[in-house]
Amino acid sequence: xxxxxxxxxxxxxxxxxxxxxxxxxxxxxxxxxxxxxxxxxxxxxxxxxxxxxxxxxxxxxxxxxxxxxxxxxxxxxxxxxxxxxxxxxxxxxxxxxxxxxxxxxxxxxxxxxxxxxxxxxxxxxxxxxxxxxxxxxxxxxxxxxxxxxxxxxxxxxxxxxxxxxxxxxxxxxxxxxxxxxxxxxxxxxxxxxxxxxxxxxxxxxxxxxxxxxxxxxxxxxxxxxxxxxxxxxxxxxxxxxxxxxxxxxxxxxxxxxxxxxxxxxxxxxxxxxxxxxxxxxxxxxxxx
Numbered sequence: 001x002x003x004x005x006x007x008x009x010x011x012x013x014x015x016x017x018x019x020x021x022x023x024x025x026x027x028x029x030x031x032x033x034x035x036x037x038x039x040x041x042x043x044x045x046x047x048x049x050x051x052x053x054x055x056x057x058x059x060x061x062x063x064x065x066x067x068x069x070x071x072x073x074x075x076x077x078x079x080x081x082x083x084x085x086x087x088x089x090x091x092x093x094x095x096x097x098x099x100x101x102x103x104x105x106x107x108x109x110x111x112x113x114x115x116x117x118x119x120x121x122x123x124x125x126x127x128x129x130x131x132x133x134x135x136x137x138x139x140x141x142x143x144x145x146x147x148x149x150x151x152x153x154x155x156x157x158x159x160x161x162x163x164x165x166x167x168x169x170x171x172x173x174x175x176x177x178x179x180x181x182x183x184x185x186x187x188x189x190x191x192x193x194x195x196x197x198x199x200x201x202x203x204x205x206x207x208x209x210x211x212x213x214x215x216x217x218x219x220x221x222x223x224x225x226x227x228x229x230x231x232x233x234x235x236x237x238x239x240x241x242x243x244x245x246x247x248x249x250x251x252x253x254x255x256x257x258x259x260x261x262x263x264x265x266x267x268x269x270x271x272x273x274x275x276x277x278x279x280x281x282x283x284x285x286x287x288x
Contacts, residue, residue, distance in 0.1 A: 011035075011036065011037050012035040012036070012065075013035060013036060013062060013065045013066055014035070014058065014062055014065075015033070015035060015056060015058040015061040015062055015065070015070075015072075015194070016058060016193045016194040016195075017035070018033035018034060018035040018072075019033065019197070020032075020033060020053070020080070020197050020199070021033065021034065022080075023099065023102045023103060024102065025098040025099055025101065025102035026095075026098045027083070028076050028081065028082055028083040028095065028098070029081065029082045030073055030074065030076070030081045030099045030102070031053060031073065031074040031079055031080035031081045031199065032053070032071055032072060032073035032074070032099070033053055033071070033072050033073075034069065034070065034071045034072075035061075035065045035070050036064070036065035036066070036067070036068050036069045036070045037067065037068070037069060038069050039069065040068070040069060041069075041105075041107050041108060041109055041132055042068070042069040042070065042071050042105060042108055042109070043064055043068050043069065043070050043071070043108070043109045043110075043111055043286060044071045044072075044073070044096075044100060044105075044108045044109070044110055044111070045061070045070065045071065045072045045073075045111045045112070045113075045116070046096065046110060046111070046112035046113070046116030046117070046119050046120050047072065047073075047074075047075070047113065047115075047116050048113050048114035048115050048116055048138070049114055049115040049150070049154070049207075049210055049211070049214065050202050050207045050210065051078075051115075051202070052074055052078060052079030052080075052199040052200065052201065052202060053072055053073070053074055053079055053080075053199040054079075054191060054194060054198050054199045055191060056072055057187060057190055057191070057272045057275060058190055058193055058194075059190060059272075059275040059276075059279060060111075060271065060272070060275055060278070060279055060282070063279040063280065063282075063283050064111070064279070064282065064283055064286065066283075067283075067287070068109075068286065068287075071103070073096075073099055074199065075092055075095060075096070075119075076092070076095045077206050077209070078202050078206055078210075079199040079200050079201070079202060080199055080200050084206075084209070085205075085206045085209035085210055085213075086209070086213065087209060087212060087213055087216070088213050088216055088217070089115075089118045089119055089122050089142075089213050089214070089216070089217045090122045090126075091213075092118075092119045092122070092213065093119050093120075093122035093123040093126060094126075096119055096123055097123060097126075097127055097130070100130065106129075106130065107130065107131075107132055108130060108131060108132065109131070109132050109133040109134075109135075109286055110123070110124070110131055110133070110134050110135065111135040111137075111282070111286075112134070112135065112136055112137065112139065113137045113138050113139065113271070114137075114138045114139055114242065114243060114268065115139075115210065115214060116139070117136045117137065117138065117139025117140070117243075118139060118140075118142070118214070118217050120134060120136060120139075121136070121139075121141065121142065121223065121225070121228070122142075122223075124228055124230065125223050125224075125225075125227060125228070128227065128228070128229070128230070131230055132230060133230055133231050133232070133233075133285070133286060134228070134230050134231070134232040134233070135232075135233045135235075135282055135285065135286070136232060136233070136234050136235075136248075136251060137234070137235045137236060137270075137271045138235075138236050138237075138240060138242070138243055138248075138268045138269065138270070138271065139236075139243055139247070139248070139251070140243045140244070140247025140248065140250065140251065141222055141223065141225060141247060141250055141251055141254065142217055142218075142220050142221070142222050142223045143217075143218065143219070143220050143221055143222040144218060144222075144243070144244075144247040144250065145244060145246070145247065146218070146244050147214065147215075147217060147218030147243060147247070148214075148215045148218030148219050149218070150211065150214050150215070150218070150242055150243070151211040151214070151215060153172070153241055153242055154168075154172065154211065154242070157171035157172045167184075167188045169184070169187070169188060169269070170184035170185065170187075170188060171184075172241070172242055172267075172268060172269075173187070173242075173267055173268045173269030173272065174187070174266070174267050174268075174269055174273060175237075175239055175265065175266065175267050177265075179265050179266075179273075180265070180266070180267065180273070183266075183269075183272070183273040184269075187269060187272045187273070225251070225254040225255050226254065226255075226256065228255045228256075228257075229256065229257055230257060231257050231258075231285070231288070232251075232255045232257055232258040232259070233258070233259050233261070233281070233282065233285045234248050234251050234252050234255070234258055234259065234260045234261070235248070235260070235261040235262075235263070235270065235271050235278060235281075235282075236248040236261075236262055236263070236268075236270050236271075237262070237263050237264075237265075237266030237267045237268060237269065237270025237271075237273065238262050238263065238264055238265070238266065238270070239265070239266065239267045240267050240268045240270070241267060241268065242267075242268040243268065245262060248260060248262065249262075259285070261278070261281065263277075263278070
């Protein structure tokens, strides 16, 4: 194992300033960033489809990092991480486990969004002792209704975005109405706040492999989520076109120790649209 984690005492609490780092595990070099005060249980963020380190909303990360050690990372084969994207969500969870173990942690809190939520569920089902608390946002259970249609929705919205010279996330994450459009633009602008040492974009082949893994996840037999006994916070918008909002309610029913928040007039990126409301709730939940 090799790592270049920093040793100086300066506490970085702004995601745009978090240095890029790497750690080797299982033949893969994982790219990651960390910020916030060291010590205690870290909060590890599991990112969405096609996303790299640059896709986390600083208005969600920074409030958590004020008092907690935060770690974000690129999945295998994505961004600056080496290797090939796996063909299953479960293999992605194995990679996440290897990454976390390489950093030397035996207990973590997880904050997951979308595909990251699939990976987080697979991780906690296989390694329940690793995870203390779960935040599952914009996501759904294995075998969930219409998860296997994510590719079609994604490609359609990518086309719509191309025709309007917009970021696809404006269509995929937000409602196309008077509330959603300005929220979408504000979100995309926040992702550009980091100007130095930005991550490499995902490659097309890696993106396509992720979509295949999602389709397989959507068409697989459900996991027994009653095994998840960790306190769990579930959140989504009320009009999620990518991972239908009803699946957040399904998670809530099946995970006994869970709380559910559904934000009105919002889509897949409801937590980003309502970041001023959601971030304090997430911080309080993770602090309990």
